[in-house]
Amino acid sequence: MTATPGPFSPPARILLGPGPAMVDPRVLQAMAQTPLGHLDPTFHGVMQDVRAMLRQAFRTSNPLTLAISGTGTAGMEAAIANVVQPADRIVVCVAGYFGARMAEMVRRLGGEAILVEVPWGEVVPAERVEETLDSARRSGAPARAVCLVHAETSTGVLQPLDDIVRLTHAHGAIVVVDAVTSLGGVALDVDGAGGGEGIDLSYSGAQKCLGAPPGLAPLTAGARALAVMEGRRTPPVSFNLDLALLERYWGRERAYHHTAPINSVYALREALRLAIDEGLDARVARHRRVHDQLRSGVAGLGLEFLVDERWRLPVLNALKVPDGVDDGAVRGRLLEEHNIEIGGGLGPLAGRIWRVGLMGYSAREENVARFLTAMRIILGAPRMSRPPRRT
Amino acid sequence: MTATPGPFSPPARILLGPGPAMVDPRVLQAMAQTPLGHLDPTFHGVMQDVRAMLRQAFRTSNPLTLAISGTGTAGMEAAIANVVQPADRIVVCVAGYFGARMAEMVRRLGGEAILVEVPWGEVVPAERVEETLDSARRSGAPARAVCLVHAETSTGVLQPLDDIVRLTHAHGAIVVVDAVTSLGGVALDVDGAGGGEGIDLSYSGAQKCLGAPPGLAPLTAGARALAVMEGRRTPPVSFNLDLALLERYWGRERAYHHTAPINSVYALREALRLAIDEGLDARVARHRRVHDQLRSGVAGLGLEFLVDERWRLPVLNALKVPDGVDDGAVRGRLLEEHNIEIGGGLGPLAGRIWRVGLMGYSAREENVARFLTAMRIILGAPRMSRPPRRT
Numbered sequence: 048m049t050a051t052p053g054p055f056s057p058p059a060r061i062l063l064g065p066g067p068a069m070v071d072p073r074v075l076q077a078m079a080q081t082p083l084g085h086l087d088p089t090f091h092g093v094m095q096d097v098r099a100m101l102r103q104a105f106r107t108s109n110p111l112t113l114a115i116s117g118t119g120t121a122g123m124e125a126a127i128a129n130v131v132q133p134a135d136r137i138v139v140c141v142a143g144y145f146g147a148r149m150a151e152m153v154r155r156l157g158g159e160a161i162l163v164e165v166p167w168g169e170v171v172p173a174e175r176v177e178e179t180l181d182s183a184r185r186s187g188a189p190a191r192a193v194c195l196v197h198a199e200t201s202t203g204v205l206q207p208l209d210d211i212v213r214l215t216h217a218h219g220a221i222v223v224v225d226a227v228t229s230l231g232g233v234a235l236d237v238d239g240a241g242g243g244e245g246i247d248l249s250y251s252g253a254q255k256c257l258g259a260p261p262g263l264a265p266l267t268a269g270a271r272a273l274a275v276m277e278g279r280r281t282p283p284v285s286f287n288l289d290l291a292l293l294e295r296y297w298g299r300e301r302a303y304h305h306t307a308p309i310n311s312v313y314a315l316r317e318a319l320r321l322a323i324d325e326g327l328d329a330r331v332a333r334h335r336r337v338h339d340q341l342r343s344g345v346a347g348l349g350l351e352f353l354v355d356e357r358w359r360l361p362v363l364n365a366l367k368v369p370d371g372v373d374d375g376a377v378r379g380r381l382l383e384e385h386n387i388e389i390g391g392g393l394g395p396l397a398g399r400i401w402r403v404g405l406m407g408y409s410a411r412e413e414n415v416a417r418f419l420t421a422m423r424i425i426l427g428a429p430r431m432s433r434p435p436r437r438t
Numbered sequence: 439m440t441a442t443p444g445p446f447s448p449p450a451r452i453l454l455g456p457g458p459a460m461v462d463p464r465v466l467q468a469m470a471q472t473p474l475g476h477l478d479p480t481f482h483g484v485m486q487d488v489r490a491m492l493r494q495a496f497r498t499s500n501p502l503t504l505a506i507s508g509t510g511t512a513g514m515e516a517a518i519a520n521v522v523q524p525a526d527r528i529v530v531c532v533a534g535y536f537g538a539r540m541a542e543m544v545r546r547l548g549g550e551a552i553l554v555e556v557p558w559g560e561v562v563p564a565e566r567v568e569e570t571l572d573s574a575r576r577s578g579a580p581a582r583a584v585c586l587v588h589a590e591t592s593t594g595v596l597q598p599l600d601d602i603v604r605l606t607h608a609h610g611a612i613v614v615v616d617a618v619t620s621l622g623g624v625a626l627d628v629d630g631a632g633g634g635e636g637i638d639l640s641y642s643g644a645q646k647c648l649g650a651p652p653g654l655a656p657l658t659a660g661a662r663a664l665a666v667m668e669g670r671r672t673p674p675v676s677f678n679l680d681l682a683l684l685e686r687y688w689g690r691e692r693a694y695h696h697t698a699p700i701n702s703v704y705a706l707r708e709a710l711r712l713a714i715d716e717g718l719d720a721r722v723a724r725h726r727r728v729h730d731q732l733r734s735g736v737a738g739l740g741l742e743f744l745v746d747e748r749w750r751l752p753v754l755n756a757l758k759v760p761d762g763v764d765d766g767a768v769r770g771r772l773l774e775e776h777n778i779e780i781g782g783g784l785g786p787l788a789g790r791i792w793r794v795g796l797m798g799y800s801a802r803e804e805n806v807a808r809f810l811t812a813m814r815i816i817l818g819a820p821r822m823s824r825p826p827r828r829t
Contacts, residue, residue: 051491051714051715052491052711053711054464054711055471055484055704055707055708057471057472057473057474057480057481058474058480060472060474060475062475064477066697067475067476067700069473070472073445075470076470077445078470078701079466079467079470080446080448080466081448081450081451081460081461082448082453082458082645082651083448083449083451083453084458084779085458086455087779089449096443096446100442100443116508116509116512116653117507117508117509117678118508118678118696118697120678120695120696121508121678123678124676128676148677151677152677155673155674155675155676157675254473254697260702261473261698261699262507262653262701282546283546284546284547284548284675284676285519285546286515286539287508287511287512303784304511305509305510305511305512306457306458306509306510306643306652307652308509308651309458309651310469310651310652310702310705311651311653311699311702313448314701316443316446317445317446320442320445323442324442382478382479388474388475
């Protein structure tokens with residue numbers, strides 16, 4: 048019989064990694080309220096508030112806008128599983144870890160993933176997507192969708208969307224956009240993208256720039272995406288993520304599907320409320336401002352960005368680990384001595400970059416200042432303490 | 439531009455429906471603590487505490503014991519998607535809504551669901567399962583698994599497991615048990631079931647008898663289930679629910695897979711801690727005691743149980759709606775006038791039963807007393823108010 052552990056109390060970390068970000072105390076208090084039943088008319092009202100505010104955040108009028116009861120990974124799988132049918136050809140832009148994950152999901156679901164690959168740290172040129180769509184069309188089996196990541200969390204690249212939206216539609220396919228790290232932190236205009244043609248399907252996570260704890264994945268689907276879903280030969284393999292059933296649960300029917308994570312929905316509602324009160328444009332400007340502060344500061348430390356300035360994602364900053372510096376040791380000292388979390392690199396960038404997230408409630412000047420001070424100590428200061436002398 | 443809604447404050451409901459149940463304020467406070475990064479060594483320690491306590495709750499030594507980052511429905515899909523491959527034959531016991539849902543998932547995943555059906559409100563006899571397994575074996579395509587629900591939330595039946603565990607193993611198949619509504623409220627012995635042969639794969643939900651908010655699905659898999667998973671020809675169609683990847687995330691490797699819902703894990707840790715402090719046997723006895731209190735009380739109201747006393751599930755009580763009584767009107771008055779939520783019937787039992795859940799923190803004598811008082815007023819009291827007379 049092992050002893051029961053005592054109550055847990057987390058250390059007061061400054062979260063500047065790739066997510067989760069810190070959470071406003073008001074959001075945590077909202078989360079700690081007593082749960083309601085998930086079919087209670089009062090809770091249904093909470094769900095409708097969340098839908099309405101998610102539409103504002105995504106800048107869309109899509110009726111099918113809701114939060115998947117799961118993580119951002121569940122949001123990605125919801126988007127892909129509802130679109131892809133076996134043998135479908137899907138163009139997937141792979142410029143980092145999360146693009147590669149979209150391709151993996153397409154393949155597991157029986158689709159054929161046609162990759163448009165670029166080195167990690169670069170953007171996907173629209174011409175490459177167009178060539179790939181052309182080639183698929185010429186082969187007689189045109190692609191059903193183009194999947195791409197707006198803000199590639201593994202590299203710190205912000206992918207331009209407009210041209211890809213237009214040319215994908217011109218090829219009769221739909222655009223699926225991963226907005227996990229962009230929604231609420233950089234400009235995203237679901238209905239306005241591509242000169243008003245619009246992104247067809249997009250999903251995000253609660254725990255990045257929206258400022259809620261992890262556990263919900265906002266998702267929105269427009270008319271073209273609905274047409275693809277309604278034209279399926281078979282229902283999605285996932286009952287859990289079937290958007291037709293989820294829409295009936297979130298909608299007027301209140302048809303039972305699963306038990307929503309009530310307290311997480313409370314938290315998301317409060318986080319959205321605070322985001323919209325701040326103003327979405329003001330929020331994007333704040334994320335930009337703390338990024339600029341970071342950029343000035345790291346220049347003073349002699350650190351360089353991985354990504355060309357034109358494509359740099361302000362909310363996730365990939366900094367090159369200087370030659371001769373031990374990536375893990377620096378991150379360990381930041382965490383243990385300064386209570387600051389940053390992320391390491393993934394895949395080919397492991398050991399080569401640090402990922403500094405400035406998202407949501409983490410995106411504050413005091414946090415950047417603390418990070419810069421800590422890095423100055425760790426990277427630059429002469430060793431102040433010596434081993435005690437034996438006397 | 440719609441106005442931003444104000445902060446939300448839920449009414450103080452007594453939750454006596456099929457779930458979510460009420461949550462101890464200590465669990466809600468644990469949930470409201472500041473998030474840590476999901477790969478933070480301190481958070482990894484929290485995950486290990488949760489694993490150890492889940493093993494105690496499930497009464498298992500299975501190394502692969504963790505919480506799926508999703509709802510009970512995600513837990514069900516995780517269990518089925520990791521086992522079922524296309525064309526697999528799976529015996530599914532259907533005695534209510536959740537058995538039917540297991541069959542639906544098997545079919546969506548490309549498996550052949552061989553149903554053992556009984557009327558809702560009855561148990562599945564072990565002989566029927568044995569006949570079905572025999573018949574499948576004689577046909578040359580034996581079943582790979584038997585899926586069944588331990589506590590059928592739609593009917594209030596507690597399904598005996600021991601005989602089915604033994605005969606399923608004798609047929610070379612594995613047993614998958616839905617323990618969403620049983621874990622923490624009625625006796626469940628994963629390793630001891632079937633005279634020590636053990637249940638091979640089982641999942642639950644955080645929000646029922648364990649007393650945490652919804653959003654996590656405890657799951658445990660034993661050696662026979664692992665052998666089936668390792669023998670797959672293809673990986674599971676769900677990346678999000680791939681247990682091999684989830685084990686690497688929860689285990690020593692801390693290999694990134696998704697961002698765990700940190701605050702929900704805090705809450706589950708605290709709920710498990712309180713459950714184990716109470717003592718699992720004492721907790722089961724408490725659930726039984728408040729059920730007995732309810733049973734005595736509803737007898738005084740002239741209400742009858744749907745389910746034969748031998749199979750009655752103490753934590754979810756299906757009461758027949760008396761002839762001439764309007765199901766929805768009674769539930770509406772309970773909610774609006776008394777702040778008490780109970781559930782209605784699903785499927786063929788819609789309008790015919792009320793479902794009174796006594797789970798976790800809801801399973802307290804004061805709640806039963808309030809429910810009985812309210813029902814006495816609604817069902818039995820003479821009409822005290824009259825329409826005002828015109829004068």
